[in-house]
Amino acid sequence: MKKPVNPFITAGYYGAVYFCDRENETKTMLQNTTNGLSTTLVAIRRIGKTGLIKHVLGKLPSDYTSVYIDILPTEKMNDFLNTLVTAVMNSIPQRSGTGKTIMNFIKSLRPVITYDPLTGMPQATIDVRQGENEKHIESVFKYLDKYPKNVVIAIDEFQQILEYPEKNTDAWLRSSIQSLRNVIFIFSGSRQHLMRDLFADPTRPFYRSTSLLNIGKIDSDAYTSFIIRHFKNNGRKITENIVKEMLDWTDVHTYYVQLLCNKVFAAGHKEITSEKWKSEAHKLLEEEEILFLKYRELLTKQQWQLLKAIAREGQVYSPTSKDFVSKHSLGSPATVLRSLEALLKKQMIYTNYDPDKKMFYKVYDLLLRRWLEE
Numbered sequence: 001m002k003k004p005v006n007p008f009i010t011a012g013y014y015g016a017v018y019f020c021d022r023e024n025e026t027k028t029m030l031q032n033t034t035n036g037l038s039t040t041l042v043a044i045r046r047i048g049k050t051g052l053i054k055h056v057l058g059k060l061p062s063d064y065t066s067v068y069i070d071i072l073p074t075e076k077m078n079d080f081l082n083t084l085v086t087a088v089m090n091s092i093p094q095r096s097g098t099g100k101t102i103m104n105f106i107k108s109l110r111p112v113i114t115y116d117p118l119t120g121m122p123q124a125t126i127d128v129r130q131g132e133n134e135k136h137i138e139s140v141f142k143y144l145d146k147y148p149k150n151v152v153i154a155i156d157e158f159q160q161i162l163e164y165p166e167k168n169t170d171a172w173l174r175s176s177i178q179s180l181r182n183v184i185f186i187f188s189g190s191r192q193h194l195m196r197d198l199f200a201d202p203t204r205p206f207y208r209s210t211s212l213l214n215i216g217k218i219d220s221d222a223y224t225s226f227i228i229r230h231f232k233n234n235g236r237k238i239t240e241n242i243v244k245e246m247l248d249w250t251d252v253h254t255y256y257v258q259l260l261c262n263k264v265f266a267a268g269h270k271e272i273t274s275e276k277w278k279s280e281a282h283k284l285l286e287e288e289e290i291l292f293l294k295y296r297e298l299l300t301k302q303q304w305q306l307l308k309a310i311a312r313e314g315q316v317y318s319p320t321s322k323d324f325v326s327k328h329s330l331g332s333p334a335t336v337l338r339s340l341e342a343l344l345k346k347q348m349i350y351t352n353y354d355p356d357k358k359m360f361y362k363v364y365d366l367l368l369r370r371w372l373e374e
């Protein structure tokens with residue numbers, strides 16, 4: 001794998017060296033997969049789900065092969081078919097045997113091949129009659145099931161299938177993968193309540209069909225050593241205290257930790273001080289300011305006030321309580337409840353559980369939270 005210029009990756013996966021910890025999660029997922037058990041990964045946005053999937057796929061034993069698809073941009077079953085076929089073409093060798101059979105099948109669907117302008121990878125677009133997408137997706141699965149290696153299909157942002165105009169997509173998918181023997185799945189998603197609806201609701205087809213794995217933040221100590229190691233390996237000085245300050249500011253939320261470390265590293269300082277990292281953090285907020293001002297325009301006054309109040313508290317347990325409502329002059333609990341629902345729906349805030357299993361509300365975007373606090 002190509003060595004990145006900056007050791008703090010903010011997009012993609014560059015191998016285990018640049019990947020911090022997640023040892024238990026990796027072990028669990030590998031164990032599930034190699035024992036024929038599919039895994040469902042659920043976690044808030046930007047915590048490291050995609051990175052973890054790539055990490056796990058990279059560690060599969062040699063008698064396994066994998067197909068990764070991100071279905072977030074897909075809107076209908078035909079998009080799903082195209083995404084799947086493209087990924088299969090790009091990850092299953094087609095020279096001989098089953099690979100060739102799969103390729104012949106794909107060719108029989110008369111795909112139009114274009115090349116991704118960024119990566120140069122071929123992309124397939126298949127035009128089929130309505131209602132035929134399902135049949136072709138099933139065929140792709142069946143061919144993969146005959147592949148001489150075990151196949152792991154990872155479907156990222158899986159909850160997106162709920163947005164398709166086709167009905168009962170989960171029921172159809174569940175039944176079409178049920179008979180597969182050599183194909184194991186990894187489902188991942190960030191819309192936590194949708195993922196829970198899909199996998200943890202006894203009335204839904206996927207109920208109990210996979211092992212559920214919730215991932216949280218990376219352990220702070222492990223992250224501290226990781227950050228210090230990468231700065232030191234590149235001849236930079238940084239102390240544990242400074243790293244701790246940076247982890248506090250980013251709330252140990254993976255993407256933001258990576259982003260801040262990336263900027264601080266890129267600034268080229270030989271020795272990192274409080275002033276230096278804070279100056280980079282400030283620049284990050286400045287860069288986003290236009291976007292944040294846009295949010296303010298798009299939200300109602302009540303929603304904006306509530307968002308600000310949640311940002312200032314960091315973590316809020318009872319946003320409709322008298323104390324919270326009056327402290328931040330939010331009007332009435334009923335207004336707060338309405339705004340709360342709107343902010344959740346817009347994914348401006350999220351809910352999660354603390355170690356004592358108590359539910360709290362938090363602003364989703366850490367940079368927005370820090371900006372609102374100021």
Ligand SMILES: Nc1ncnc2c1ncn2[C@@H]1O[C@H](COP(=O)(O)OP(=O)(O)OP(=O)(O)O)[C@@H](O)[C@H]1O
Pocket residue numbers: 009010011012013018019020021022043044045046047048049050051052190218254255258
């Ligand atoms: N364990 C890790 N160590 C270091 N960097 C990581 C780790 N996990 C993820 N990252 C990096 O953090 C960023 C966010 O991770 P990733 O995209 O995997 O999160 P995600 O949960 O899939 O987010 P989204 O919900 O937006 O899809 C990426 O740049 C990724 O490279």
Ligand SMILES: [Mg+2]
Pocket residue numbers: 049050051156
């Ligand atoms: Mg992701």
